[in-house]
Structure formats: structure tokens, C-alpha cells
Amino acid sequence: MPRQTTARIARLPGMQPPKREKFVSLAESRTVNAIKAIRVIAKLGNKAAYDYTEADVNKIARALTKEIEAMKARMLSTGSKETVDFNL
Numbered sequence: 001m002p003r004q005t006t007a008r009i010a011r012l013p014g015m016q017p018p019k020r021e022k023f024v025s026l027a028e029s030r031t032v033n034a035i036k037a038i039r040v041i042a043k044l045g046n047k048a049a050y051d052y053t054e055a056d057v058n059k060i061a062r063a064l065t066k067e068i069e070a071m072k073a074r075m076l077s078t079g080s081k082e083t084v085d086f087n088l
Contacts, residue, residue, distance in 0.1 A: 038064065041060065041064075056088055059088060060088075063086050
């Protein structure tokens, strides 16, 4: 039986979903979008189309890892928004 997502659950007009359902719905869609974005970055691995070094790859991976760690820290404690900085 297919899993029903929270987005498909019928609601009465004007009724807001509980916080947990809203979190799950947004977390699932945003995580899928983040994974897709990482896969788009991975397409830069085509050596026939792009010229890059191992240092470039490591710098990209460090930036993504740093942001994942920042996301974990923000979610586990209250904190301020950080700016997005990245340069090769």
C-alpha cells in the first residue's frame, strides 16, 4: 500500500495542520530539493565538459559539510541565520 503524504490529507477549510505534520511535510520536500541540488553539483564531475582540480572538489565538499553541520546546530539549538558564502 503506498504511503500517504501529509500534503494529501484532507483538511477542513481554515484548519491548520499540526506543527509536526507541517514540519514533516516541509522537511521532506526541502530535503529532496537539497539532494537534487547536490546531484546537480555532482554533474560538474564530467571531465569532458569541465576542468577542475581535486582541491576544487574538496573545497565544494567542505562547504557542503560545513553547511550541514550548521544546519544541525541550528536545529538542535536556537540560533541566528547565517549568510551564504562560497568562492572557488
